Amino acid sequence: MSDKYDVIVIGAGPGGYVAAIKAAQLGLKTACIESWTDKEGKNRLGGTCLNVGCIPSKALLEISHKYEEASHDFAEQGIIAKEVGFDIAKMMKRKEGIVDQLTGGIGGLFKSNGVTPIYGHGKLLANRNVEVTDKDGKKKTYEAENVIIATGSRPIQIPPAPFDGTHIVDSEGALEFTEVPKRLGVIGAGVIGLELGSVWARLGAEVTVLEAVDTFLPVVDQQVAKDALKQFQKQGLNVVLGARMTGAEVKRKLVNVTYEDSKGKQEAKFDKLIVAVGRRPYTDNLLSEDSGVKLDERGFIFVDDNCKTEAPGVWAVGDVVRGPMLAHKASEEGVMVAERIAGHKPQVNYDCIPNVIYTSPEVAWVGKTEQEMKAEGEEYNVGTFPFAANGRAMAANAASGMVKIIADAKTDRIVGFHVVGPQASEIVAQGVIAMEFGSSAEDLALTCFAHPTLSESVHEAALGVAGGAIHIANRRKKK
Amino acid sequence: MSTEIKAPVFPESVAEGTVATWHKQPGEACSRDELIVDIETDKVVLEVVAPADGVIEEVLKGEGDTVESGEVVGKFKEGAAGGSNKPAAKDDSKKEDSKSEATSEKSSEAPARSSGEAILSPAARKLAEENNVDPDAVEGTGKDGRVTKEDVQNHIDDGKSSGSASTPASKPAGDMPQVDVGSGERPEKRVPMTRLRASIAKRLVNAQQTAAMLTTFNEVNMGPVMELRKQYKESFEKRHGVKLGFMSFFTKAATEALKRFPAVNASIDGNDMVYHGYQDIGIAVSSDRGLVVPVVRDTDALGLADIEKKIVEYGTKAKDGKLGIEDMTGGTFTITNGGIFGSLISTPILNPPQTAILGMHKIQERPMAVNGKVEIQPMMYLALSYDHRMIDGKEAVQFLVAIKEMLEDPARILLDV
Numbered sequence: 010m011s012d013k014y015d016v017i018v019i020g021a022g023p024g025g026y027v028a029a030i031k032a033a034q035l036g037l038k039t040a041c042i043e044s045w046t047d048k049e050g051k052n053r054l055g056g057t058c059l060n061v062g063c064i065p066s067k068a069l070l071e072i073s074h075k076y077e078e079a080s081h082d083f084a085e086q087g088i089i090a091k092e093v094g095f096d097i098a099k100m101m102k103r104k105e106g107i108v109d110q111l112t113g114g115i116g117g118l119f120k121s122n123g124v125t126p127i128y129g130h131g132k133l134l135a136n137r138n139v140e141v142t143d144k145d146g147k148k149k150t151y152e153a154e155n156v157i158i159a160t161g162s163r164p165i166q167i168p169p170a171p172f173d174g175t176h177i178v179d180s181e182g183a184l185e186f187t188e189v190p191k192r193l194g195v196i197g198a199g200v201i202g203l204e205l206g207s208v209w210a211r212l213g214a215e216v217t218v219l220e221a222v223d224t225f226l227p228v229v230d231q232q233v234a235k236d237a238l239k240q241f242q243k244q245g246l247n248v249v250l251g252a253r254m255t256g257a258e259v260k261r262k263l264v265n266v267t268y269e270d271s272k273g274k275q276e277a278k279f280d281k282l283i284v285a286v287g288r289r290p291y292t293d294n295l296l297s298e299d300s301g302v303k304l305d306e307r308g309f310i311f312v313d314d315n316c317k318t319e320a321p322g323v324w325a326v327g328d329v330v331r332g333p334m335l336a337h338k339a340s341e342e343g344v345m346v347a348e349r350i351a352g353h354k355p356q357v358n359y360d361c362i363p364n365v366i367y368t369s370p371e372v373a374w375v376g377k378t379e380q381e382m383k384a385e386g387e388e389y390n391v392g393t394f395p396f397a398a399n400g401r402a403m404a405a406n407a408a409s410g411m412v413k414i415i416a417d418a419k420t421d422r423i424v425g426f427h428v429v430g431p432q433a434s435e436i437v438a439q440g441v442i443a444m445e446f447g448s449s450a451e452d453l454a455l456t457c458f459a460h461p462t463l464s465e466s467v468h469e470a471a472l473g474v475a476g477g478a479i480h481i482a483n484r485r486k487k488k
Numbered sequence: 489m490s491t492e493i494k495a496p497v498f499p500e501s502v503a504e505g506t507v508a509t510w511h512k513q514p515g516e517a518c519s520r521d522e523l524i525v526d527i528e529t530d531k532v533v534l535e536v537v538a539p540a541d542g543v544i545e546e547v548l549k550g551e552g553d554t555v556e557s558g559e560v561v562g563k564f565k566e567g568a569a570g571g572s573n574k575p576a577a578k579d580d581s582k583k584e585d586s587k588s589e590a591t592s593e594k595s596s597e598a599p600a601r602s603s604g605e606a607i608l609s610p611a612a613r614k615l616a617e618e619n620n621v622d623p624d625a626v627e628g629t630g631k632d633g634r635v636t637k638e639d640v641q642n643h644i645d646d647g648k649s650s651g652s653a654s655t656p657a658s659k660p661a662g663d664m665p666q667v668d669v670g671s672g673e674r675p676e677k678r679v680p681m682t683r684l685r686a687s688i689a690k691r692l693v694n695a696q697q698t699a700a701m702l703t704t705f706n707e708v709n710m711g712p713v714m715e716l717r718k719q720y721k722e723s724f725e726k727r728h729g730v731k732l733g734f735m736s737f738f739t740k741a742a743t744e745a746l747k748r749f750p751a752v753n754a755s756i757d758g759n760d761m762v763y764h765g766y767q768d769i770g771i772a773v774s775s776d777r778g779l780v781v782p783v784v785r786d787t788d789a790l791g792l793a794d795i796e797k798k799i800v801e802y803g804t805k806a807k808d809g810k811l812g813i814e815d816m817t818g819g820t821f822t823i824t825n826g827g828i829f830g831s832l833i834s835t836p837i838l839n840p841p842q843t844a845i846l847g848m849h850k851i852q853e854r855p856m857a858v859n860g861k862v863e864i865q866p867m868m869y870l871a872l873s874y875d876h877r878m879i880d881g882k883e884a885v886q887f888l889v890a891i892k893e894m895l896e897d898p899a900r901i902l903l904d905v
Contacts, residue, residue: 420641452610452637454611455610
């Protein structure tokens with residue numbers, strides 16, 4: 010017995026649930042399959058992002074940031090708060106409450122848009138048939154005109170440090186510690202490693218981040234990355250670059266980590282070790298032999314610019330395909346695919362997708378970095394403005410970091426927009442909008458920004474591109 | 489009534505093309521057969537013309553986008569066009585200043601927006617004000633046709649180089665700097681290569697760098713052929729309805745020689761030598777857009793009259809810009825004639841993947857030694873450029889000698905000696 014749908018989406022994460030809602034809004038009969046269940050065995054929509062990724066990590070980051078401000082920064086501002094403490098159990102409950110609200114919210118959106126949720130593990134067969142196995146092992150096959158694969162990704166496990174769920178954990182486990190580890194090791198100084206390291210460092214852990222590569226955040230504009238690293242180090246985050254982990258052994262409740270850096274073989278002991286070295290696309294038991302869908306050499310589902318796979322009528326979006334592993338990229342692709350199925354012709358502009366690291370200071374960027382411009386041999390002009398000179402940042406006790414704008418030397422078009430500092434995640438949206446409209450640096454310089462705001466730094470950086478910043482001395486341009 | 493603008497059908501070896509230039513924008517008026525868009529492939533630039541009088545409705549594939557054979561690149565609406573209907577000069581005009589020509593066309597024809605509607609970014613507004621540019625005259629390349637600072641700057645730069653300051657709103661002509669190349673001291677005019685020229689350039693350089701190319705020369709006494717022509721000119725024209733020229737003789741002689749020396753008729757494909765069992769000879773003709781080489785197929789099966797007819801047909805098509813890509817691909821040998829321009833001797837360049845090319849030149853009366861006496865004969869130098877990887881020197885020389893002998897004694901062609 011099979012049910013027939015216009016669209017079946019496999020995966021209800023930010024790629025899948027958005028695609029499903031959009032498809033239903035466009036009048037297509039849509040179903041969305043999700044296999045995730047929580048510790049109590051309850052079905053959960055929302056995927057990695059809502060359940061064990063973006064949302065819970067942001068919740069803990071906010072909470073831990075507030076605690077850090079209260080316990081370290083209030084006194085100098087004239088606020089006397091004795092004995093500020095924290096209750097981890099309550100923090101976790103608060104985090105779970107937010108997650109519950111959002112995952113439940115998706116269920117509500119499905120209902121109001123007419124998307125049928127199907128709970129179980131989905132497998133793509135030939136001819137766009139999808140076989141779902143529920144938690145009791147019962148199988149049912151559904152037919153679809155179109156299938157959208159949105160199965161996301163999983164944390165990469167490395168042989169020297171296999172996850173054991175208690176001492177050596179992945180990002181999911183790092184969000185569930187029941188007490189603050191005294192010494193916390195983090196393998197990988199990427200976005201996830203830095204964010205999770207920050208959370209526990211603020212709550213009192215002694216955190217060491219081991220990064221195999223010699224450069225800190227190589228994909229971030231290096232001027233911005235250096236500023237960020239300095240600030241993290243000031244906060245007590247110990248980042249070791251060029252440190253390649255060779256082994257991790259759990260002995261008597263401690264993790265003995267051996268690694269090699271420029272000085273030779275090293276050893277370190279940690280109470281907990283988080284391994285955050287990247288994520289791999291999740292296609293386990295997803296594709297039957299004759300599904301027609303091909304993987305590329307790195308294991309991602311192979312798609313063209315419009316997210317079409319090699320099998321007719323089968324699409325794939327999000328972390329399971331090429332491109333930045335970001336929730337908003339997955340959602341944009343999900344919308345594009347739903348619209349394409351309905352006969353429209355939208356495209357995703359991959360050049361204007363913002364990236365954010367939610368540490369404090371936040372780091373956010375869109376477009377090209379200065380090192381990319383140099384490597385491509387493109388001529389450019391740069392304008393930067395430090396938050397140290399921004400009144401609002403000073404008032405908020407967050408006057409570190411900068412806004413950096415890179416513009417094409419010939420056309421003045423903004424090609425890169427970088428922020429490290431307070432609210433970088435919000436400020437970067439201004440850069441995205443400017444770039445989508447082909448804005449030149451002069452356009453932003455001629456736009457009125459409210460005062461006093463953090464965003465004014467964008468205005469000043471834009472003025473700086475042409476050497477005309479008002480609130481700092483302009484460096485003479487070397488030619 | 490809306491029709492589709494499609495990329496032309498590509499030949500088998502061409503997988504895809506790129507949209508090179510849109511000569512018309514949505515909303516712009518076109519007359520029938522006017523150039524709308526150029527599609528660039530590896531071999532040649534294909535032109536798409538307007539099927540009728542009308543207006544471009546929508547552009548579906550922008551410049552730089554990849555298109556497949558026959559793919560829809562836009563929508564066309566037949567019937568009354570919006571804005572002025574000044575017929576734009578076709579791109580096969582001698583002016584290679586295509587960029588500024590297009591821009592000045594656009595500024596004299598009414599652009600898609602009606603006046604006062606242009607949306608400019610702040611910097612674009614400032615620049616336009618400072619340079620007295622009417623915003624409505626600028627072509628906007630931003631989202632939904634918004635005019636960016638770049639657009640205004642380009643408009644200003646084009647106004648300077650092409651010397652045309654025409655804008656729909658009446659602005660005093662004295663405001664725009666009028667630069668006329670030709671007057672003043674040591675003028676210069678920078679003109680980007682047209683796409684066709686650029687792709688010709690690319691292929692030629694490639695040919696020179698891959699083949700071991702050299703040229704062997706010989707000379708032929710055109711007297712006998714000229715006699716033959718004089719004798720049979722009228723009866724030939726009366727019977728076949730086409731003039732008897734030299735090219736058909738050369739083509740026939742070349743065909744016979746190619747049969748005798750198959751290596752000269754072959755091509756190189758990777759490490760293989762491909763011997764063709766037929767002769768498809770490309771006859772180079774000069775058109776306004778540059779040199780094009782349409783191919784006369786199966787010349788062995790054609791008589792002199794058929795060859796002449798085919799040449800006339802191709803000549804007309806070339807003049808009208810109607811040569812299709814299928815007319816120009818797949819030749820096994822090429823004949824080029826520099827003599828019509830006055831060239832006495834030259835080293836023609838190979839037309840890949842062919843391995844040889846025959847160059848004809850000017851017929852010049854010269855004193856020749858004949859049986860110990862000096863006689864004036866109408867002589868033509870022949871040049872055969874060939875790819876030494878395929879063809880040995882001996883073969884190349886003998887091939888050229890065979891052609892010479894057949895031309896000096898056309899009976900050889902009939903008797904196959």
